[in-house]
Amino acid sequence: AQKITQTQPGMFVQEKEAVTLDCTYDTSDPSYGLFWYKQPSSGEMIFLIYQGSYDQQNATEGRYSLNFQKARKSANLVISASQLGDSAMYFCAMRERTSGSRLTFGEGTQLTVNP
Amino acid sequence: DAMVIQNPRYQVTQFGKPVTLSCSQTLNHNVMYWYQQKSSQAPKLLFHYYDKDFNNEADTPDNFQSRRPNTSFCFLDIRSPGLGDAAMYLCATRIQAGVGETQYFGPGTRLLVL
Numbered sequence: 036a037q038k039i040t041q042t043q044p045g046m047f048v049q050e051k052e053a054v055t056l057d058c059t060y061d062t063s064d065p066s067y068g069l070f071w072y073k074q075p076s077s078g079e080m081i082f083l084i085y086q087g088s089y090d091q092q093n094a095t096e097g098r099y100s101l102n103f104q105k106a107r108k109s110a111n112l113v114i115s116a117s118q119l120g121d122s123a124m125y126f127c128a129m130r131e132r133t134s135g136s137r138l139t140f141g142e143g144t145q146l147t148v149n150p
Numbered sequence: 151d152a153m154v155i156q157n158p159r160y161q162v163t164q165f166g167k168p169v170t171l172s173c174s175q176t177l178n179h180n181v182m183y184w185y186q187q188k189s190s191q192a193p194k195l196l197f198h199y200y201d202k203d204f205n206n207e208a209d210t211p212d213n214f215q216s217r218r219p220n221t222s223f224c225f226l227d228i229r230s231p232g233l234g235d236a237a238m239y240l241c242a243t244r245i246q247a248g249v250g251e252t253q254y255f256g257p258g259t260r261l262l263v264l
Contacts, residue, residue, distance in 0.1 A: 068249035078238050080193070080255035087250050126192060130249045136181050136200060138253060140192035 038062065039127055039141035046146050048117045055102070056112040056144045058127030066132035069110040071101065074124040074143075083125075086110055117148045153177050154256035156241050162262045163231050171226040171259045173241030182224040183253065184216060185240040193240055199224060200246060228261075236263045 040059045048054040060069065071083040086094045086101045094101040102111040114121055127141040155174045163169040173182065180201050185193035197206045199218045213235070215227040228235055238260050242253040 066249055070252060072255075078240075078258040078260065080240060080242070080253075082252045082254070085250055085252060124190075132249050136183075136198055136205070136244065136246065137195060142192050143190075145190075 038139045039129055041127055041141035041144050043144045046144055048148055050119060050148055050150050051116055053113060053115045054117055054146065056125050058110045058141060060108050060110060060129050062129065062131050064131040064133050068130045070128040071112045072126045072128060074126065119148050119150060122146060122148045154241060154243055154254050156256035156259050158259060159257060160260050162264060164264050165233065166230050169228050169231055171239050173224045173256055174222050175243045177243055177254060178221060179243035179245045181244040181246050182218060183242040184226050185242065187238040187240055231263045233263050236261055
């Protein structure tokens with residue numbers, strides 16, 4: 036079974052608008068962390084935001100926020116005020132306590148920001 | 151300043167000709183990873199080192215080997231590259247702590263096999 040599911044292969048948004056990228060996960064481990072990475076066409080994976088399973092509040096980092104709904108096992112990324120430079124591939128990933136050093140990635144969402 | 155450095159950024163090799171990709175880090179992280187990423191796919195973990203302990207993923211082909219001579223450097227050796235090995239190879243590092251410590255990725259090496 037897929038541990039991380041990103042159901043949107045591609046998303047389009049107008050510049051300056053907000054966009055939500057979906058991510059659902061599957062784990063029975065009570066201790067886990069959720070990550071979002073951005074990968075521009077240049078290839079480098081850029082860390083955006085982190086949410087721990089025991090965190091009470093949703094994580095925020097500048098224009099990025101994570102809508103964490105633990106009971107629904109979802110960790111959607113919200114990008115506010117989209118910019119042209121936000122066009123990239125976005126990956127959701129999870130590390131479980133029982134998986135040690137391993138990070139499990141979703142298949143990614145290709146975001147295109149239109150002017 | 152770059153924290154995870156990969157050289158070269160682009161590598162062209164011939165079918166069957168051994169190739170080595172390198173990764174270095176200035177973060178003094180004890181965990182280093184190698185991923186293979188093909189076009190429009192998620193990164194696939196090949197192996198990782200926890201200090202000097204080598205951890206191979208079960209489905210990593212024998213054609214792929216790795217060396218970590220010290221904390222700062224890690225190498226990926228592809229003994230006999232095939233056309234299917236053309237991909238982006240990403241190195242990442244992490245401090246081993248709880249689940250929350252993020253991985254820091256290098257810029258990647260794009261490998262082309264002719």
